[in-house]
Amino acid sequence: MSLPLTKNRHLHRFHGGLHLPDHKLESTLLTILDVGVPPLLTLPLQQHIGHIAEPVVEVGDQVMKGQLIARAEGFVSAPLHAPSSGRIQAIEERPFPHPSGLPTRAILIETDGLDEWGPLPEPLPDFEQTNRDLLLERIRWAGIVGLGGATFPTSVKLSPGKNKKIHTLILNGAECEPYITCDDMLMREQAERIITGLAVIRHILSPNECLIGIEDNKPEAIAAMREALKAAELEATEIIEIPTKYPSGGEKQLIYILTGEEVPSQHIPADIGIVCHNVGTAAAVADAVIDGKPLLSRTLTLGGDALKQAQNVHSPLGASIHWLIEQIGGYKTQAKRLVMGGPMMGVPLRNDDYPIVKGSNCLLALSPEQAPPEEPARPCIRCGECARVCPVELLPQQLYWHTRAKDFDEVQSYDLFDCIECGCCAYVCPSYIPLVQYYRYAKSEIWSQEEEKKKADLARQRHEARQARLARLEHERKARLRKKKEALEKRGAGKADDPKKAAIQAALKRVEARKAAQTATAAPNGDST
Amino acid sequence: MTESNYGKIIRDGLWNNNQALVALLGLCPLLATSNTAINGLGLGLATTVVLLLSNTTVSTIRHWVPPEIRLPVFVLLIASFVTAVQLGLHAWFHELYKVLGIFIPLIVTNCTIIGRAEAFASRNPVLPSALDGLFIGLGFTSVLFTLGLLRELIGQGTLFAQAHLMFGEGARGLTIHVNEDYPGLLLAVLPPGAFIGLGMLIAIKNVIDRRRAASARTVKVAMPVREANANG
Amino acid sequence: MNRRAILLAGLILAGFAFAGTLLVVGTERLTAERIAQNQREFLLKSLHEVIPAEDMDNDLLTDHIVAPIPELNSRDDIMVFRARKQGKPVAVILSPVVAKGYGGPIKLLIGIYENGTLAGARVLDHQETPGLGDQIETGKSDWILGFRGRSLHNPTEKQWKVKRDGGVFDQFTGATITPRAVVKAIHAALTYFTTHKERLFDAPAETRHKAEEDDD
Amino acid sequence: MLTAILAMVVLAGLFGLLLGYAAVRFRIEGDPIVDQVDALLPQTQCGQCGYAGCRPYAEAIAHGEADINRCPPGGETGIIALADLLGRDPLPLDEEVGEAQEIKLVAVIEEKDCIGCTLCLQACPVDAILGAAKQMHTVIRDECTGCELCVPPCPVECIKMVPLEPDLSHWKWPAPDDSRDAGLASPNTSEVA
Amino acid sequence: MTEYALILVSTILVNNFVLVKFLGLCPFMGVSRKLETATGMGLATTFVLTLSSVCSYLANEYLLVPLGLEYLQTITFILVIAVVVQFTEMAMHKTSPVLYQVLGIYLPLITTNCAVLGVALLNTQEQHGFIESALYGFGAAVGFSLVLVLFAAVRERVAVADVPEAFQGNAIALITAGLMSMAFMGFSGLVAG
Amino acid sequence: MTTLVSSPHDWGRHRVQQVMLQVLLALTPGIAAMFWYFGWGVLINIVIATASALGAEALMLRLRERPLQPAITDFSAVVTAVLFALSVPPTLPWWMTVLGMLFAIVIVKQLYGGLGYNPFNPAMAAYVLLLISYPVAMTHWLPPSVLSKETIDLFDSLRIIFGGTPPASGWDAITMATPLDQMRNGLGQDMMISEIRESPVWGDFGAKGWEWVANWYALGGLWLLYKRVIGWRIPVAMIAGLVVIAALFSLGNPESYPHPLFHVFSGGIVLGAFFIATDPVTASTTPRGQLIYGFLIGVLVYVIRTWGGYPDGVAFAVLLMNMAAPTIDYYTRPRVFGHREDEHE
């Protein structure tokens, strides 16, 4: 299915999806507020997918803004830089925005309010003349990760490997979740930065074309981006208005909408020659390359009816939510629920004492009216609504039944791992079944079972090895005993001078030896291994 | 074999390992011929006789049969007994024989019989095997009879409607009409009624078992034995 | 050694077959007489339900013919048993006469006196709906007994129908088709008898006892 | 009568020969079921099932001598997997053998108390304890299955079973309990207007 | 030709062996927990039922009837069936492990499936010829497999349902079978006589 | 540690209770038409059925030690009761209705765990139970008011239903076989369709009165479609299945095989297509599966009507396909995004 929208481009419609009330107006009334620097910055070492970063500073050290404080460990990892100048107050376990609520190691910086820059690498404004590897190295140094939410290290995504030719580069400006407007505002206010970033990425990947997909409920952003694009005079680049439908911002969904190509299950877009980046990521790339600045801050939306006023803020990484909310006027009512991220996919928080991290695009303080109904789940009536809205065309209902039955093989045969956890199914379920939680539970259960299986195999090997060893030892012990006995007897036989006796002894010995040989062959397991 | 072992065989046959309610074996004759109590009783007793004979024989010969022909030999013996019983019924209970029809020769494949031969008689001495056969058979018969009773009662409001088939013409008087106006629930005597009825019987057994287990458990907990063990 | 195992298996199985067969054959010997007796009695009993034994002095089971009678709807041959007293024809019993019922064929056994009045009819086998059409069984209602004494003239030709169709015979509530079919079949049997009476009585008796085979 | 017996005897004799031949001709060894069952057991080797380790228990199951609900470390999932494999009904864990443990344990040797007696080392079914006579012993954390077999032999009681601390990479989503009202407690926002 | 078609329709739907004639119920209840195993059982049964239907027809026609030994039917048939099944199992086990994986484990169960003997007996009762016997056996087996597979799928669904404790397992399965049999009554009268 | 909540943090406004209410609402035109043509018996049946269904539901919840809420107020038992009441004759003795509902709720629904778990359609199972056990009572209908000379008022209806006493003129005067039954009986006597249709009973497509009831049901059904309570696949496929096979035979021999439209407008087809076959709990759930499911119901209805022993096959066909639904679902999984077309086949 496709419908003509722009001159010659057919947009494709993915299965399912939802038209949600978007609640975007509230936070787009005001411009992005630069909140400045809080007194304390909490910087978890794991703000990205991959290896945890390794601190390079020590408690008590004085750091400058932009100074490296933790280096990347391994290829898939990202470094951290000090978002402002100050003193390292501690390196310790701190709570961080994750559903488990478990703490992770973090660097705490007590800021000095001076916000003094340290030395920065040389800016590379004419990146088109610069070596690609150098650019990649710069992006990697800057600690840029996907700002669309997945926080995968951008430099990795930009090095798809020699044999993978990227033909299409996509910028994701869909921002399909309700309430979130940080990309929207960024596109309105800093379109040139985004376009510059696009140009850099494009130089690195040299795709045939670049597509920028933006949902049609953001006319201002589209206009601003069109203008910036015209000014930049980029070739083969197009801004495409896509119909507003959740989750058109999902990477695979957006790719399908724009190109009609499906990213095969368990593959990444690069496998079919496509790379997709969030607009904020592009802007961060521009900063790193053109200005030589690492990723120190991000734009995020503070929303929800429990706040006095919703607004987008430009905040240093590590600022606490509590502090940020104070900066925009504080709470209106007691929040019923705090969510990091959007209402469909965000992580619930236990309190507002968490820092924002690279992946935080939104913080919602939901009022009681906005929070989900407190009704117990009812039995599934198989109405099929969930399957109708699932953008991946899964059968959420079957996933649910089999998860409940703990039949994880069957769940996998229903392609559990293709679920993008978009929450559409749970949203429409008339029985209020927490479907996505079932899938998350199933996924983590399967992972841990696999791990346990590996462990069990290891234990089996070790157990078998041990038994073999014990058997061998036992056998050897017996053999030794026998030898001793034989030696004793030999001596005894030697003493006996009666030839008749000796003959009898010899015969007995032969019989014994034969018996021993027989038992040895009868238990072949004993001496193998 | 001790006293209690015999007790266990009897309890198992009648209740704990009741072939119809627990092992779910021998279902075909059970469901097919339980549309009246008398039918059920007739087939049940025929099956019991065969079970007794086959268990005894199988146990007697168990040491002489190599594994590859064990199944054919058992089956052959059982078939011989069944045919003998069939001929006997034909000669002395002609009407009942006609009603039970194909299910008499099918006693051969009543899974209970070969099942007991394999699982019990071929591993145990003659006496326990005979006992096992007898009580498994009686357990089976009692379910068959109960189910027949219920289906008949619900389905047509009578009890022992065909008593004369088994006990001769004089027994016609045994038939009880519960209530002349009872409209009957035909479903009960039709195939669906057989399935649902047996399902209900199993559920009832489950309830009884659970009650008993529950009361047994409370007794156990009441004794201080556990703690002593834990400390030791 | 392998060959010995194979032979042994054969021998053992054969041995048990010997024992088993011996048992069965023995029982068969023991019961054969009674079983044959039973079967004859059973058949006679059902025949005598329509025509009492007092009315005849011949052996019904030997004095019968087997004839295809397409007029009576039967795919199989119909057995005609002939009752005589002192050599004189008394009645015939036709079995089975087939009526086209609601659920399938209804097999009837019909006895007709020499003078063309009905001695009686019985249902041998049918597939009518339990609770509806099965009222034709004697065990369920007396309906079928109502035919005794009827003849082609009693009632008149026009009234050989169920009440709903303007005749004299009852139908059952909610099931007209079954009685209609039975009435029609009985009427056909009467008609056939009247036209073929002589031939039916005079044909020489069959020797084969088909009745007994059918019994199983 | 004679024909009957003769016919049957001949027929049966022939069949007997056929089967006897088949038994010789098509002989096979081994029992793959045991391996399949063993593969599903957790290999803790703790013996709680009443057998001398997982494999003996697997053999007992495969031969129909044991129920599938006797392995506490395998827990519910293990029983379900076994029921699936064998086409039996899943049963609740046998109360006799103990209770399923949700939290995984590992053994830790209090090193300063260890007298190096090697008794624990001999007890460990998977060789997860390192050490030599008269020297301090340690448990290899990653290889310990948590079977607790090393605990009783230790003469100075220096072996403790400690729960494996949950960490981010091992954290699991809990199973939803179908009632959404649990845990919806409002977050502690420090400021309310 | 239509006659043959009618035999198939009749055996598969109208006189379904399991739900209407009450034959083959033990495997129907026993091997219907999983769709996969049910499918395997269905295939195996179809194979054996057709084969034994034909074999017992031959045994009857060329052994029992000529010798006047009809009363030995039961013994002969069951012997033939047992041997056919056992031989097939052994041969398959050795020669085609793949096929054995799919069908083999069900084969021994089939000997004691009374549908197999039932088919043989009904064939002689209804005086079927060779082709009719084969079709009758085949149709009966297809009918058996059909309901077995459908039943297994329903049971998988019921297994995750919130069934009252006393009814879990066999009780609810039997009630389900009862409702299926009720649905099958809709076919009654379809093939008259 | 508090229990976790998982995203999403917002939920749609669709609820089970509302779905059921919408179904009931959509039934009202049909109920009104039934009342118009067949009188008070229809409403009395609905009342008896609803009361006994709710009673049975409450009883079972008690026995199972489950809370009455929300199971009682989700109206699913009411939907079952109303659909059942609309399928049985308006003169059905009260105890049969009660028996049917007890069977539907206790055995077919609650023994499986209640709403959402039952593999078989409770209303239809109850209908079949009664049809098999009491075929006489279940196949005799009042003639629609456009045909009957005699009307039955509220009092008469109550007397018939609760007292089992026929009005003065006797049963045969006030009841008749349903149109489908009449067509069958006629055909059974080797009459030609044109002959059969000479009777004043017949309207344009089906029988007078009956066809209008069907139209009103269709109206409600279309509203449900519009409201997205049901999908189009099952009703369309079911009617298509019936029409296709009926057309095949009817074209071949129009005097022995009634016109497809006769089939559509007789018996329970319209009610069945929109309200019964669509019961989400017991139907197939995958898109392709629903097409197969519906189509086969249509075909089975025709087969049972034409060659089987029962005059109408909707209930049987629905139960038969209920039985097949899990298997159909299993083999008709949709292709998942990013998978090849043939992966799960």
Ligand SMILES: Cc1cc2nc3c(=O)[nH]c(=O)nc-3n(C[C@H](O)[C@H](O)[C@H](O)COP(=O)(O)O)c2cc1C
């Ligand atoms: C576990 C994991 C591994 C990934 N591996 C790669 C990779 O090897 N190369 C790459 O270009 N992108 C990789 N990605 C990034 C994805 O292609 C994708 O851009 C990212 O997950 C964003 O997805 P989203 O739509 O879920 O937010 C990986 C992502 C995840 C989560």
Ligand SMILES: Cc1cc2nc3c(=O)[nH]c(=O)nc-3n(C[C@H](O)[C@H](O)[C@H](O)COP(=O)(O)O)c2cc1C
């Ligand atoms: C359901 C769903 C919705 C998403 N919506 C958006 C979105 O609106 N905007 C966006 O930039 N990324 C969105 N993402 C993340 C993208 O899939 C993907 O991670 C991102 O575009 C990759 O860019 P990055 O690596 O620069 O973050 C969504 C992901 C999912 C699973």
Ligand SMILES: Cc1cc2nc3c(=O)[nH]c(=O)nc-3n(C[C@H](O)[C@H](O)[C@H](O)COP(=O)(O)O)c2cc1C
């Ligand atoms: C399930 C069912 C079974 C029926 N069984 C029979 C039957 O066995 N015999 C019969 O004559 N009519 C049977 N009928 C036919 C109807 O009752 C039919 O309406 C009746 O025969 C027509 O007769 P009437 O003129 O008395 O209304 C059956 C109908 C149904 C629905």
Ligand SMILES: Cc1cc2nc3c(=O)[nH]c(=O)nc-3n(C[C@H](O)[C@H](O)[C@H](O)CO)c2cc1C
């Ligand atoms: C569209 C729709 C159709 C329904 N149809 C039926 C029906 O045919 N029979 C019935 O018992 N319940 C029906 N219900 C109600 C409910 O789903 C039914 O009671 C469940 O089967 C009980 O678990 C229907 C509900 C909906 C929403």
Ligand code: SF4
């Ligand atoms: S939306 Fe909810 S009730 Fe409907 S089928 Fe999906 S899980 Fe079941």
Ligand code: SF4
């Ligand atoms: S959460 Fe998963 S199953 Fe649910 S709609 Fe989204 S992709 Fe489909």
Ligand code: SF4
């Ligand atoms: S209880 Fe389980 S883990 Fe322990 S030995 Fe037995 S099978 Fe192995």
Ligand code: SF4
């Ligand atoms: S260290 Fe102790 S608990 Fe761990 S595996 Fe060895 S014996 Fe078991």
Ligand code: FES
């Ligand atoms: S009794 Fe028929 S299969 Fe077991």
